[in-house]
Amino acid sequence: MSIESKDELTRRLSGRLAGKVAIVTGSAQGVGLGIATALTRAGARCVVADFNEEAGEQAAKDLSTIGPGASFVRCDVTKRNDVDATVAHAIDAHGQLDILVNNAQRAPFELPTIMEHTDEIIDLCFDTGYRASFHFMQAAHDELAKTGGCVINIGSAAGLDGQYGQAAYGANKEAIRALSKTAAREWGPEGIRVNIICPLAKSPGVVQLLEHDPGFEARVTKGQPIPRLGECEDDIGPVAVFLASDDARYITGHTVPADGGACMIR
Numbered sequence: 001m002s003i004e005s006k007d008e009l010t011r012r013l014s015g016r017l018a019g020k021v022a023i024v025t026g027s028a029q030g031v032g033l034g035i036a037t038a039l040t041r042a043g044a045r046c047v048v049a050d051f052n053e054e055a056g057e058q059a060a061k062d063l064s065t066i067g068p069g070a071s072f073v074r075c076d077v078t079k080r081n082d083v084d085a086t087v088a089h090a091i092d093a094h095g096q097l098d099i100l101v102n103n104a105q106r107a108p109f110e111l112p113t114i115m116e117h118t119d120e121i122i123d124l125c126f127d128t129g130y131r132a133s134f135h136f137m138q139a140a141h142d143e144l145a146k147t148g149g150c151v152i153n154i155g156s157a158a159g160l161d162g163q164y165g166q167a168a169y170g171a172n173k174e175a176i177r178a179l180s181k182t183a184a185r186e187w188g189p190e191g192i193r194v195n196i197i198c199p200l201a202k203s204p205g206v207v208q209l210l211e212h213d214p215g216f217e218a219r220v221t222k223g224q225p226i227p228r229l230g231e232c233e234d235d236i237g238p239v240a241v242f243l244a245s246d247d248a249r250y251i252t253g254h255t256v257p258a259d260g261g262a263c264m265i266r
């Protein structure tokens with residue numbers, strides 16, 4: 001995207017989340033950074049929560065140059081103390097919490113079949129995804145109830161479609177969707193909305209995969225109505241802005257695939 005169209009994106013998003021405070025986990029790079037950047041362009045102050053200290057510090061600095069301010073917290077989402085400390089930081093540094101985006105996730109690089117899966121792989125997927133999202137939601141609940149805030153969790157076509165070699169990762173993503181729907185029901189009366197984005201985007205994680213498997217992009221986008229991989233900030237970020245904004249105030253418990261039509265939920 002050219003500089004002019006970044007300005008255009010800022011104009012389009014500007015003010016839609018003015019005065020809001022967000023935590024975005026795993027936002028040192030990729031989809032998380034794309035979402036944090038779009039939220040920032042929309043006027044939110046973002047807490048970059050990531051275990052990559054160098055990239056996370058840099059991300060927060062960069063965000064501060066395009067919006068009302070951001071901060072970095074070194075957070076390993078698998079550690080309950082780090083989760084609690086991140087929510088406490090949002091309140092100490094920014095005074096409130098309106099938006100929680102549970103984006104951090106790890107998964108095996110290879111695509112192990114079910115018979116090749118180990119307990120370590122299952123733990124890696126569920127600890128960084130489902131369990132971490134659960135813990136962050138518990139830690140953030142009271143603050144989100146005060147502000148009438150929202151949660152955006154991240155699912156995947158790997159779960160929606162039950163993709164080959166994604167047994168633990170995909171099941172973990174479907175567990176996150178189930179958690180989100182239950183939370184939408186339990187927390188809706190308290191004014192907290194919970195939705196899910198299933199992205200497809202050229203993050204550093206996906207670029208690494210492309211280097212390892214050059215045919216991946218053509219295979220993934222074959223037959224896709226919009227036949228390209230998405231951009232983290234331009235294609236995924238604005239969807240998060242919409243879901244976090246008052247424009248989506250009547251939407252909860254839903255899954256939005258932001259994937260060029262790759263996966264159509266029926």
Ligand SMILES: NC(=O)c1ccc[n+]([C@@H]2O[C@H](COP(=O)([O-])OP(=O)(O)OC[C@H]3O[C@@H](n4cnc5c(N)ncnc54)[C@H](O)[C@@H]3O)[C@@H](O)[C@H]2O)c1
Binds near residue numbers: 026032128
């Ligand atoms: N990129 C895609 O096409 C795609 C497709 C479907 C789902 N997703 C989902 O989108 C999210 C982001 O994916 P991505 O492609 O940007 O990944 P990525 O690997 O490029 O980035 C992941 C980020 O999470 C951080 N992280 C990982 N483990 C962490 C931990 N324990 N504690 C704190 N931070 C941690 C990393 O440091 C990194 O900054 C994930 O939930 C992923 O499952 C992505």
